[in-house]
Amino acid sequence: MTxxxxxxxxxxxxxxxxxxxxxxxxxxxxxxxxxxxDGAGGWSAAQxxxxxxxxxxxxxxxxxxxxxxxxxxxxxxxQAGLLTDTRIRWVRERTTKVDAPERVRPAVGFTPDDxxxxxxxxxxxxxxxxxxxxxxxxxxxxxxxxxIGPLTLRAWMELIAHHDxxxxxxxxxxxxxxxxxx
Numbered sequence: 249m250t251x252x253x254x255x256x257x258x259x260x261x262x263x264x265x266x267x268x269x270x271x272x273x274x275x276x277x278x279x280x281x282x283x284x285x286d287g288a289g290g291w292s293a294a295q296x297x298x299x300x301x302x303x304x305x306x307x308x309x310x311x312x313x314x315x316x317x318x319x320x321x322x323x324x325x326x327q328a329g330l331l332t333d334t335r336i337r338w339v340r341e342r343t344t345k346v347d348a349p350e351r352v353r354p355a356v357g358f359t360p361d362d363x364x365x366x367x368x369x370x371x372x373x374x375x376x377x378x379x380x381x382x383x384x385x386x387x388x389x390x391x392x393x394x395x396i397g398p399l400t401l402r403a404w405m406e407l408i409a410h411h412d413x414x415x416x417x418x419x420x421x422x423x424x425x426x427x428x429x430x
Contacts, residue, residue, distance in 0.1 A: 267412050270412045297366070
């Protein structure tokens with residue numbers, strides 16, 4: 249099996265498919281409930297979208313900054329910075345609850361429309377940063393993920409697709425919780 253990071257078109261397709269799924273789940277939540285949390289301490293649909301945008305915006309900034317960093321990663325470090333099936337499963341499957349770091353938690357008061365605008369802008373920014381980046385930077389700069397360890401910048405790009413999938417599943421659970429709370 250070809251790993252999505254082995255092919256730029258495959259990676260871009262994965263990003264598109266997972267984003268479409270996330271936005272479809274968001275659209276399936278009634279407009280008047282998109283700012284409503286599930287009541288169990290979870291996020292609203294708007295907050296989920298804003299969180300995704302914050303993560304993606306951070307990845308865009310990491311990639312842009314990567315061009316300024318020295319390419320000092322060894323072969324072994326670059327190999328350790330790839331997404332493995334285990335890491336992908338950990339991101340996609342919501343069996344382990346994760347508390348997002350403060351910098352990517354949603355802000356209070358964002359409207360669903362604000363969140364959608366933010367996620368569209370973050371996607372444009374990350375794609376621009378990725379396509380402008382030197383492949384040597386994408387594969388030679390390692391940035392630690394707070395939960396799964398060091399990742400190359402290219403692996404971070406793939407990670408945001410799997411992150412979208414995680415939150416599409418969360419959005420589905422939220423929609424069901426909101427339907428049953430009526």
